[in-house]
Amino acid sequence: MPTLLSLFVLAPDDAAPLAGGAAGMKRSDGGPTAPARILVVEDNRIVARDIQRQLRHVGYEVVGTAVSGEEAVRLALATRPDLVLMDISLEGAMDGIDAARVIGASCPVVFLTAYADDETVYRAGQSAPFGYLLKPFDEIQLRTSIEIALRRHEAENRVRRAASQHAATLASLSDALIATDEAGRVTFLNPAAEALTGWVRADAADRALEEVLGAGLAPSDGPTTIVGRDGRRTRIRHCSALVRDEDGGITGSVLILRELPDEDPVVPALSDGGRGRANQDLLVTMADGISQPLMAIVTNAASCLRWLQAGNMNVEEAFRAVERIVTDGHRVGDLVSNIRTFAQAAPPNLADFDLQETILEAIARLRHEPARIAVSWETAFDLRSRWALGDRGQIAGVLHELVVTGLGALGPSARAGTVAFRTCPDASEGVVVGIATFGASRPDFEPIRPPSPIDCPGLGGIGMAICRSTIEAHGGRLWSGPGTADGTSVYFSLPGATARDHGETHA
Template sequence: MSIYGDLVAKTPSNPLTVFIVEDESLVAMDLEERLTQMGYQVLGIADNGLDALAELKRLTVDLVLMDIHLRDGMDGVEVASQLRQRSNVPVVFVTAHADEATLKRAGQTEPFGYVLKPFDERELRATIEMALYRHRAEAKLRKLERWLATTLNSIGDGVIATDDQRRITLINPLAESVTGWSHFEALGRPLEEVLEIYGEDGRNETSALFVEAVKSGSTVHMGENKCLKSRDGRMVPIDDSISPIRDDDGYINGCVVVFRDCTRSQQLQEERRRLETKMQETQRLESLGVLAAGIAHDFNNLLTVVTMNASLAKTFVARESQVMRGLTDIQAAAERAAQLCNQMLAYAGQGPVSKEALCINALTRDTAQLLTTAISKKTALSLDLGDHVPLVNGDRSQLQQVIMNLVINASESLQDLPGKIKLKTRYMHVEKARLFACRSGNSLPEGNYLMIEVKDTGEGMEPEVLARIFDPFFTTKFTGRGLGLAAVLGIVRSHGGDLSVESVSGAGTTFRIYLPTLEVAEEVTPGEIHDSTSWLGAGHALIVDDEATIRMAGQAVLEYLGFQVEVAEDGMRGLEKILRQAVSYQVVLLDLTMPNLDGREVYKIVRERMPHLPIIIMSGYSSHQATDLMNDGGPTSFIQKPFTVEAIKEKLMALLG
């Protein structure tokens, strides 16, 4: 039923029920007869108050006709008063005469009408019908009030209403909770005392907002960055509005304030901003990684031509000649350039990796010994190595490079002044919040990790410097290349770890690396050592590479090593030469990255048809790109560009015997 619906209508088959309380039996009988003729049903008659209360407790009636003057015990006013306390059945008083005091008492019971003796039938019917109509209207009103009260108590906003003097007339439970004022304490108090709203300037703005709402006659939104000062002194961020209340004639007779506690929403917004910042940082690092890897790959292709030609040319000149010294310098410069490219690949997480089970404490001690000559004599380097530190699966040289880079950077931050660097290891539980603040973008789950910490007492970093320290080529040093920390980040990322940095200008810097650990150490099998001084190959070899200069240099090197060499300028031509089998190739040198049909696709097709053909995969990237290919069981090797005659000779010896 709607809250505005009428009560159940009465019909002849369902007549209105009446109970009569009258101490004069003849009057009571007359009333019963008249009411029956009018179509009402009389359910009972009582001649005293106690019997009437007892009967009405048992019966359900629509109306009570109550004589004010009852002879025995309590009078009708008392009966009506007790009846009103326990039920809402409407009462109509019946009286022949009454003094002013009695009528005043009767009025306090809020009767629904009076009927004078002797009865006029039309007046009796009208009084009863008006009483029932008023009762239905009040029932609907009470139902509406309950519905409104339930709504106000259930909504997720605080609501406070006032009169035209700013005195509080209503406050719902949520408003009680936020302000700290209970309903009984708040009623009648000035609005600005209970609802203290402060802006950024620290002034209580409640009164001014009330005046503005009354003056404008419309809803006033309080704006952003508003706080409510609760009764216990807490400042609660809120979002709210104040609206005027109008009576039936349109006059403003108060205001209603609707507000909500924005603490949780602000926390969610802050968390969303942090996640967006983290995502943007991760995307930026990934983009820079892709760029760095691409540059390194292209440079390695160029350097391959330099290193192969220089190393090949050295085999044709006298050891003591000036040309030999020039070629040696060219090769050395190319190799240093290749090291820079490897640092760029390390930043991209694609550096050459040879992982093994490592004891970080032992690696840290060994690295610290090497660092004694690399850092300032005024720097005090101390070790704090944890007990029972588990092994990690890592590349020894790369992790050593990480520690050396961080310690050397820490020493340089001391600016040749006395200072301390602490190198610390621990196996520890790392909370989600601490991992969230890391910089690699790996998003590690909360858990146990091996931590390597490098802490200095140096000059620290400004926030704008701290934000860019891992960017490739960013440096604050006059002679630096800006790849040290970029490589550190890439190495940590490629090891499945994460890295955080804390720095305060003038108060030092702390780097923390978190690495996953091994439960059981893995045994490492040393590789075989080959004597390559007099080795020469034989038969046909094929070089497949899209760079013409690399094909030319590679052809010269392989012919020098005893092979008859053919070349192919892309994957499709190379695949045709191999599958046509016009000649039987002893070995194929296959570039991994080529347009159209790349080396990976060529390799898979060839392996299906010729599983025993020796293949050396070449790439300006690291072996990460070809790990799955080298593990398929076929005679496969990998060489990273750039490489020298000696390096390719070692690969050929290991592959061909």
């Protein structure tokens, strides 16, 4: 006869994860898969034996059988099975639904029952089971129910572990973090936000953001003064991001607030007298560059937690949010690595070096790096600008960063790109290097022009800021050129070589 199969989900926290395979559980040491361990709870001994036979036939391990709810709870705690097959009508005072409410905290439960009346189904649903299989059922239906339950349990555990880790990350941020709902009412403060505002999370919940901050925030990310619960006034800089649902609707926002000193710090000027403010701007750029992926992590973590809420659970969407968190986490790691490199960098060791050879070596290294798109390379060298004055190692790092940044600007939909290098002399007896990165639309790349005020728009990002600082330390300049819908161009200048003749290299 036709069998009605309905699947619900129980959300336990710490069962062993399932590997691929019909009845396999992945070992933590990476070894061969072990059969899933099943506890059978059935008060009809004949039916219990038949279920055990079917389970063993398809490759599962039966860790025990129970005939009452009390015995089921005891065996579940003792054997820690991967899944419990639970009859609803059992011997003793505790039925299967009551037992599932207890056992469900440690492993998934699938009900096997002959009852499908509204009251029983409603009670079973309240215990959030992983499945509801009506008797009689065949071996294929039993196996399918178990596999779906195990796989979903694995996915939910992965998402919950990631959500827990990121919740701990948010709590450990040194910057203050505040989340609000779509009406602008506070839903979350991390410890740094509690210290900054004087509000504890429980007291701030459901209050308007303006009330918690003691002031409204300016639309820009410029300095703003907030007033704490104790009346203390604090200057802060902030950035924010909207949280959206799958349809693009706004469901809330996340803000990161950084406390500023009472007065802007004085950055000592360098020997050339013109770099102190530039270094201060660079530090701000670095801080903002890290805040952007952190904000993305916070936003995706908030989305992940929302998708895991009872009544709104969507494991697939939560898993996508976790994947985006991992990507942004790698971005933060790369940014911190760039900052560390910049902080450890010594002043450039200026000497004549072969610029053309340095570019070719950079291309050779980049060819061997993994890339998400296919890249082709073009070069056009002017022999008059083959040699330059600079630190060869630092210039090689600048070339690498400019290419990686240009390729990253092509967008996620790009499948192929071209990187073109050009060199030429400039009007001050120095050299100019141009790098164009583009997809199908080539930027207006020639002639290479020296920088002028209108040709020097601000270049964003930590990597670009470090490149600009490095080039300026060489006495050169970095600027962007014309772009297209899918292409960018960037240029930098360096002093010319001190020696007028480098022998055969100019031939």
